[in-house]
Amino acid sequence: QGTWHEAAALGALNEGEPHGIEIAGHHIALYRVGNEYYATSNICTHAEALLSDGILDGCEIECPLHMGRFDIRTGEALTSPVEIDIRTYPVRVAGDRLEVCLS
Ligand code: FES
Structure with a gap:
């Protein structure tokens, strides 16, 4: 039984452009694929780079710092x-909004 939070307008989420947000202290990266x-989570588990600054390749995000990839x-x-895996939400x-479930 999680809590849903408004995350972004759908129009702000473009294919291939990861979108970083912060909700209630959670750093979250949003992605659109089709x-x-x-x-x-927007924080790489290796050395805390922001994945929203990385490159999205299909359903894989490549960290901008050392090029590690997550699904x-x-x-x-x-x-x-x-x-170490990253958390997903x-x-x-x-x-016309995307909502994310925290907790
Ligand atoms: Fe992401 Fe090193 S900080 S791969």
């Missing part, structure tokens, strides 16, 4: 040097 939306659907750490579309 008509699907995803949310992960944005599962948070799985995919390539060296990242080893459930998302839902509500009208």
Whole structure:
């Protein structure tokens, strides 16, 4: 039973452009892939770079600092040097807004 928070206007989320936000102290990166939306922690588990500054390749986000990759659907750490998965958050579309579930 999580709490849903408004995260962004859908119009602000463009394909291939990760979008960093902060909600209630959570640093979150939002992604759009086609008509699907995803949310992960925005902080790389390797050395705290912001993933929203990285490059989105399909469903993989590449960290801007040391090029480690995560799967944005599962948070799985995919390539060296990242080893620890990132948290993912459930998302839902509500009208013209994207909402993220915290907790
Ligand atoms: Fe992200 Fe090093 S800080 S790979």
